[in-house]
Amino acid sequence: MTSTGTTHLLTDVRPLGADPVDVRIEGATIVAIGAPGTLDADGARVLPGAGRVLLPGLVDLHTHLREPGREDAETVATGSAAAARGGFTAVHAMANTDPVADTAGVVEQVWHLGRDTGLVDVFPVGAVTVGLRGERLAELGAMADSAAAVRVFSDDGRCVSDAVLMRRALEYVKAFDGVIAQHAQEPRLTADAQMNEGALSGRLGLRGWPAVAEEAIIARDVLLAEHVGSRLHVCHVSTAGSVEIIRWAKSRGIDVTAEVTPHHLLLTEDLAASYDPVFKVNPPLRREHDVQAVREALADGTIDIVATDHAPHPVEDKECEWNVAAFGMLGLEQALAVVIETMVAPGLLDWAGVADRMAIAPARIGRRAGHGRPIAVGEPANLVLVDPQARGPVDPAASSSRSRNNPYAGRDLPAPVVATFLRGRPTVLDGSLAAPLAASRP
Amino acid sequence: MNRHLLSAADLTHDDAVLVLDTARELAAVSGRAVKKLPTLRGRTVVNLFFEDSTRTRISFEAAAKRLSADVINFSAKGSSVSKGESLKDTALTLQAMGADAVVIRHSASGAPHRLAHSGWISAAVVNAGDGTHEHPTQALLDAYTMREHLADGAGDLAGRRVTIVGDVLHSRVARSNVLLLHTLGAHVTLVAPPTLLPVGVATWPCEVSYDLDAPLPASDALMMLRVQRERMDAAFFPSEREYARRYGLDARRAALLPEHAIVMHPGPMNRGMEITAEVADGPRSVIVEQVTNGVSIRMAVLYLLLGGAEPA
Numbered sequence A: 001m002t003s004t005g006t007t008h009l010l011t012d013v014r015p016l017g018a019d020p021v022d023v024r025i026e027g028a029t030i031v032a033i034g035a036p037g038t039l040d041a042d043g044a045r046v047l048p049g050a051g052r053v054l055l056p057g058l059v060d061l062h063t064h065l066r067e068p069g070r071e072d073a074e075t076v077a078t079g080s081a082a083a084a085r086g087g088f089t090a091v092h093a094m095a096n097t098d099p100v101a102d103t104a105g106v107v108e109q110v111w112h113l114g115r116d117t118g119l120v121d122v123f124p125v126g127a128v129t130v131g132l133r134g135e136r137l138a139e140l141g142a143m144a145d146s147a148a149a150v151r152v153f154s155d156d157g158r159c160v161s162d163a164v165l166m167r168r169a170l171e172y173v174k175a176f177d178g179v180i181a182q183h184a185q186e187p188r189l190t191a192d193a194q195m196n197e198g199a200l201s202g203r204l205g206l207r208g209w210p211a212v213a214e215e216a217i218i219a220r221d222v223l224l225a226e227h228v229g230s231r232l233h234v235c236h237v238s239t240a241g242s243v244e245i246i247r248w249a250k251s252r253g254i255d256v257t258a259e260v261t262p263h264h265l266l267l268t269e270d271l272a273a274s275y276d277p278v279f280k281v282n283p284p285l286r287r288e289h290d291v292q293a294v295r296e297a298l299a300d301g302t303i304d305i306v307a308t309d310h311a312p313h314p315v316e317d318k319e320c321e322w323n324v325a326a327f328g329m330l331g332l333e334q335a336l337a338v339v340i341e342t343m344v345a346p347g348l349l350d351w352a353g354v355a356d357r358m359a360i361a362p363a364r365i366g367r368r369a370g371h372g373r374p375i376a377v378g379e380p381a382n383l384v385l386v387d388p389q390a391r392g393p394v395d396p397a398a399s400s401s402r403s404r405n406n407p408y409a410g411r412d413l414p415a416p417v418v419a420t421f422l423r424g425r426p427t428v429l430d431g432s433l434a435a436p437l438a439a440s441r442p
Numbered sequence B: 001m002n003r004h005l006l007s008a009a010d011l012t013h014d015d016a017v018l019v020l021d022t023a024r025e026l027a028a029v030s031g032r033a034v035k036k037l038p039t040l041r042g043r044t045v046v047n048l049f050f051e052d053s054t055r056t057r058i059s060f061e062a063a064a065k066r067l068s069a070d071v072i073n074f075s076a077k078g079s080s081v082s083k084g085e086s087l088k089d090t091a092l093t094l095q096a097m098g099a100d101a102v103v104i105r106h107s108a109s110g111a112p113h114r115l116a117h118s119g120w121i122s123a124a125v126v127n128a129g130d131g132t133h134e135h136p137t138q139a140l141l142d143a144y145t146m147r148e149h150l151a152d153g154a155g156d157l158a159g160r161r162v163t164i165v166g167d168v169l170h171s172r173v174a175r176s177n178v179l180l181l182h183t184l185g186a187h188v189t190l191v192a193p194p195t196l197l198p199v200g201v202a203t204w205p206c207e208v209s210y211d212l213d214a215p216l217p218a219s220d221a222l223m224m225l226r227v228q229r230e231r232m233d234a235a236f237f238p239s240e241r242e243y244a245r246r247y248g249l250d251a252r253r254a255a256l257l258p259e260h261a262i263v264m265h266p267g268p269m270n271r272g273m274e275i276t277a278e279v280a281d282g283p284r285s286v287i288v289e290q291v292t293n294g295v296s297i298r299m300a301v302l303y304l305l306l307g308g309a310e311p312a
């Protein structure tokens, strides 16, 4: 059992914030948990936890790794490195690559790239429709049956706006326990939209992206999911109205889950007044009122998970006029920091809650049995060691991502990730990659 | 004054009155046989136009030349703005050329703001119209024109009533005018079909009416905005004819105005759409004067932003 990996002894760590224990990891597995000082350090590399918090490795249901096609923005390798440094042990790679991940061939390619890098488990998301064009279904079954075993399907970046197509997709994936992750955006209401529609967009002269364009699609989709008895996941919920609709749907027993991004937990539309496209994102940053609503929804479980929508873009796609800039911002490396700042510090979530929203629930939605597991003997050692006290200004240049479109640049935030373990192997130690990236990718 | 003029909101009451007073002094120059002042000799003013506007460009060019500045016209229209890099690259080029002021016109809202605040350039930036955001020198020349007719060319516009009619949603002129006129103490009423008013207009420092006839008897100035016929295709209104009937200015409506009221238009006009030829060319119309005043206002803005100082 212990032949493959190093043996580690984490001393004085607090699983999910509970009383301190020592945790012994052999190979890929947690083999012993005991009171501090009671475990055998024999043959183990000892990592003093100093009372820090131990969480299951984080799972991101919404990551743009850009490979294949936009390796100038990110690769599976650089995105995996950023993920590991953010405390993640698994990410779901969105399908809007070039070529689109709409065939078994492309999802297997991405899956293999993830395996070769080996810093996180990369689970490809399959496109719902061919080429994300919203015209006909992609071969969802082939992607499900491929080596990548796709369970999450999404046209993210675009909305499956055709109601019949959405209905069919919801129905079809029931055959292999899949889920449709909808990017809820009514396209006609958001043509050329640039920022949240409200008093500020009117003042800035930027075309508005109204809340109703998100809420109308969510309302339609939860009703469709109810009608056909399917599983629906709502990407990046950004408005108070969306929260109300999802709360209502859950109260009716509809099988819907929802995510919120770190940036929608922290940032508001006011940042658009700078016309700095680093704050241009889809769905757009909303009002303070919406930020409060999504925080409360994440606390009470109406919103099930935090997902990053990590969206790397090269400098030239952001260092330009707002109108022509790309949508999206980085998220992997600061996701946990933002959750600590917005949820843990104000007392909205405890550490068990963080583990649920960032590891257990996303793994359950993605049907990834090896992740989001309890911290217990016999469980896979996918873990992240968290220092809740450490903080400092965010330096985009220090990122492992290939891109620099970090909306938190210069902002004082927690810097919590001390170490990350993927099946017993440290991918991050002392906040840095355990091995240089080039070495970890043959 | 701020170092840049990006928004009418950048101007305090005193700033705005100073620009108007300065423009009035400079206007006297335009009346002389020798129209040039040596004030900006050796300074370089770049007209950076990413969007066609011969009228505005010529106005700024004349203003800069009358102050003896060196003028470079940089027309970037047609270059690949879609990729976006061109704004930065162009800025770096202008910086290398030693531009003291950059007058920028751009189809993207906020482009002047980006130019001024991205650290690419050290020149003073003047917004000559950005997307659907603002056009502050247009608002200044409008205020100047109003002040000449309604306030004896001095002080502010306290208590004057200004009605602005038309496509407020897409109008940078309306945004800048509401801000500046409010600063100068005027009461502004916006008139438009609800589809052509932005969400949140209720938070603006003005009143809103969907009916044009109602505010006319109390208006000192009436400003008609250009309405593009294409808006009809995006369902902002049902037909040209219906728009003209409900929101156009014809002789019947003009007769509802008080005796002293003036009629304005930032140009270019859609005759027959928002204004009839009869009214546009009629005795209340100050539309040609607006163009003349534009040069004086732009002279004043360049003079004040560049401090009238010696070459750097």
Ligand SMILES: [Zn+2]
Binding pocket: A156, A157, A158, A183, A235, A236, A282, A283
């Ligand atoms: Zn999306």
